[in-house]
Amino acid sequence: MVAMDKSSRRKLEKISSRKVVDIPAGRKSVVLGVTGSIAAYKSAELASLLVKQGHEVFAVMTHDATEFIAPLTLQTLSKNPVMTSFFDEKESWRPGHIELADRANLLLIAPATAHIIAELAHGLAGHPLAAIALTTRAPILMAPAMNGKMWGHPATQENVQKLKAHGVEFIGPEEGMLACGYEGLGRLWKVDEIAFRAEFLLTRHDKLIA
Numbered sequence: 001m002v003a004m005d006k007s008s009r010r011k012l013e014k015i016s017s018r019k020v021v022d023i024p025a026g027r028k029s030v031v032l033g034v035t036g037s038i039a040a041y042k043s044a045e046l047a048s049l050l051v052k053q054g055h056e057v058f059a060v061m062t063h064d065a066t067e068f069i070a071p072l073t074l075q076t077l078s079k080n081p082v083m084t085s086f087f088d089e090k091e092s093w094r095p096g097h098i099e100l101a102d103r104a105n106l107l108l109i110a111p112a113t114a115h116i117i118a119e120l121a122h123g124l125a126g127h128p129l130a131a132i133a134l135t136t137r138a139p140i141l142m143a144p145a146m147n148g149k150m151w152g153h154p155a156t157q158e159n160v161q162k163l164k165a166h167g168v169e170f171i172g173p174e175e176g177m178l179a180c181g182y183e184g185l186g187r188l189w190k191v192d193e194i195a196f197r198a199e200f201l202l203t204r205h206d207k208l209i210a
């Protein structure tokens with residue numbers, strides 16, 4: 001056995017006493033954007049999973065999303081008011097969409113239509129969800145769901161690449177039977193795996209080497 005001098009031993013003791021610690025993540029705020037896809041009903045399960053994971057969930061729906069799932073469902077599951085219009089914001093002097101954008105630790109858009117992908121790629125801000133995406137500095141995770149031809153169209157793919165270059169992360173879509181009757185790449189990614197990825201993005205800064 002090689003004899004160790006005092007200072008090397010001290011250095012080794014110092015390193016071996018370090019450990020990976022989980023700093024309690026606390027309650028994080030997730031803005032859950034829901035858009036007008038047939039998969040919008042799955043956002044209810046997602047809201048529920050995120051709440052069970054201990055997070056505060058604020059659903060923001062596009063006008064068309066409300067044709068697919070009632071705001072009341074998301075309001076009940078998230079235990080928070082649901083924003084569907086700029087003109088919901090009458091309670092405070094401070095615009096609610098800016099408050100949500102600043103408060104968000106993650107903006108998760110699931111399902112994300114071809115339309116919202118195009119809007120965000122072009123920096124449009126015509127409704128609260130698009131405005132929040134433009135304002136927030138939190139990570140953005142998008143889970144697309146659409147017809148396979150829409151997803152494969154060069155316009156959509158260019159928009160996705162543009163958003164990725166801005167740091168937006170995409171999860172899915174996956175291949176399978178689509179609601180439109182076609183089979184292809186366009187199904188919303190599995191909801192529990194979206195929640196898992198969201199959890200990773202929310203807590204990655206809490207895992208530090210102490």
Ligand SMILES: Cc1cc2nc3c(=O)[nH]c(=O)nc-3n(C[C@H](O)[C@H](O)[C@H](O)COP(=O)(O)O)c2cc1C
Pocket residue numbers: 034035036037038039062063064065112113114115116145146147150
């Ligand atoms: C029954 C039905 C299902 C739809 N499903 C999708 C879909 O899965 N993905 C998509 O991109 N658009 C879908 N659309 C079209 C969108 O609703 C439409 O592009 C809408 O303008 C999207 O608006 P939003 O992104 O503001 O919610 C569907 C439309 C209908 C009528």
